Amino acid sequence: MAIKEDVEYGVEKGIREPLVKDQNKLLNHARKGHPWIVYFTTFVAVCGSYEFGAGIGYSSPTQDAIRKDLNLSLAEYSLFGSIVTFGAMIGAITSGLIADFIGRKGAMRVSSAFCVAGWLVIYFSQGPVLLDIGRVATGxxxxxxxxxxxxxxxxxAPKELRGALTTLNQFMLVSAMSVSFVIGNVLSWxxxxxxxxxxxAVLLLGLFFIPESPRWLAKRGCREDFEAALQILRGKDADISQEAEEIQDYIKTLERLPKPKLLDLFQRRNLRSLTIVVGLMICQQLGGINGVCFYARSTFELAGFSTTIGTIIYACLQIVITGVGAALIDKAGRKPLLLFAGFGLVAGSILTAVxxxxxxxEVSVGAVPALAVTGIMVYVGSFSIGMxxxxxxxxxxxxxxxxxxxAGSLATLLNWFGAWLCSYTFNFLMSWSSYGTFILYAAINAIAILFIVVVVPETKGxxxxxIQAAINK
Structure with missing residues (x-):
């Protein structure tokens, strides 16, 4: 099919988003049948995931240095560490609206601007107020x-690669967290x-060279732009007619429905989708991961294990196991990996509780450090491979x-609220009972297994x- 090389993209006055900055260059590669553009586009996008992970991982290695340099109390630093989740909840509320109005690329630009501003404010901070403002902006x-x-x-992504490519979101997130844990021991805060x-910086530069989401373009009524983007992503020699027709038919079906309102999420045709995703988000966060992650150093210290060695092992394990999960998700499927992860989370929680x-x-005290670290690593590895x-x-x-x-905004909001709840309560729970905390997490993860078995469908391939037709039939 012919692709116009000089088209203004966008459907509303004031929206002028070029499909790519140098479209001719991309098309020349696409004509040779290189699907590399899908991988390149994914790489650019997951720089946002890396930024996400860098924000999460920042507070753990910097606690002592920031408190000392700025003379912060424990309560002031705890606010700094946890307030990122409030910023993230505000971001979650607005994320869907922004992404639907100015596109997925536009939303990533907005997000990048807030992160840049936040990091600069943190860098120049001389007291807790600016420190918290910067943390909220990055959040x-x-x-x-x-x-x-x-x-x-x-x-x-093509359907046969969608699981693996989407999992790179988590891979980059944990990689950034791990890097922050390690280099935070060397660099100043x-x-x-x-x-x-x-x-x-990499993301903002890369956005000039990648196409917008074809499905978003189709939803906005940009047929030529939609087909051009899809052709670039699939390669010039690829026949996109069937995939394009399937997407267009689905969009036309949706257009015949009334414009959705927030309460429409709870109508019968959408309720199952909402239940699946919200349930998984709640299970992911209330199972204890952010408590374990945010306070890994103090947990290793309480167990009598070297905090430096423990955090390095933790960091390396996250990266390796998340990579294994990315390789397996389109082969083993989503549901089997979730179940495997659920059983591992229960086992890891029980080992740590013991x-x-x-x-x-004060029984077999010599075995406590090794047993606690084993439990934490089983827990972290299980979370990384699936949940x-x-x-x-x-x-x-x-x-x-x-x-x-x-729906995505609501699910993301609930996820971040769960992250705050878990990270905020972890120290209180550990003060109440260190082993009781992990027994509680084991029980929640056992409930998660039951939810996955009964409610969650398989979407592989x-x-x-x-997927949406199968869920709503």
Whole structure:
């Protein structure tokens, strides 16, 4: 098919988004049948995921240095560490609206701007007020990224690669967290804040060279732009007619429905999709991951294990196991990996609970460090292989495009609220009972297994339109 090389893109006055900055260059590669553009586009998008992870990982290695330099109390630093989730919740509320109005690329630009501003404010901070303002700004950007990146990747990826490519969102997130844990032991807290500017710089530059989401363009009525974007993503020699027709037919079906409102999310035709995603988000967060992650150093210290060695092992394990999960998701499927992860989370929680119980009872105290670290690593590895990435993959797959903005915002908001609740209560729970905390997490993860068995469908190898048809039939 012929593709126009000089077209103004956008459907509303004031919206002029070029499909790519140098379209001729991309098309020349596409004519040779290179599907590399899908991988390149995914790489650019997941720089947002890396930024997300850098924000999460920042507070753990910098606690002592920031408190000392700025003379912060523990309560002031705790506010700084946790307030990022409030910024992220605001970002989650607005993310769907922004991504639907100015596009997935536009939303990533907005998110990047907030992150850049936030890191610079943190870098120049001389007291707790500016420090908190910067943290809220980066949190807002993280909240938008957490929604728009997996949605964008799911909308541009071929169905046989969608799971693996979307899982790269989580892989980059944990990689950034791990890097922050490690280099935070070497760099000053101000220098570590400046490293947060690197992924946003790569993302902002890369956005000039990648296409917009074809499905978003189709939804906005840009037929030529939609077909051009899809052709670039699939390669010049690829026959996109069937995929394009399937997407257009689905969009036309949605257009015949009334314009969705927030309460429409709870109508019968959307309720199952909402239940699946919200349930997975709640299970992901209330199972304890952010408590374990945010306070890994103090947990290792309480167990009597070296905090430096523990955090390095933790960091490396996250990266490796998340990579394994990305390789397996389109082969093993979403549901089997979720179930495997669920059983591992229960086992890891129980092992850690036993270790802290032995310490409290002063029985076999010498075995406590090794047993506690083993439990934490089983827990982290299990989360990384399934429960970390797959809820975001499912969110990007299951919702129809006409409600994806509102439903995705709600799911992301609940996820961030759960993250705050878990991270805020962790220290209180550990003060109440160290082993009781992990028994509680084991029980919640056992409930998650039951939810996955009964409610969650398999989406492997299906187009987005096929998934939504199967769920709502």
């Amino acid at each position: 807002y950007g993280m909240g938008v990224f957490s929604y728009v990146v997996p949605v964008f990747i799911a909308e541009i 101000r220098a570590l804040a400046l490293t947060g500017l690197i992924p946003t 270790a802290f119980y032995l310490k409290v009872q 970390g990435a797959i809820p975001w993959v499912m969110m990007s797959e299951i919702f129809p495009v006409n409600i994806k903005g509102q 299906k187009s987005l339109e096929q």
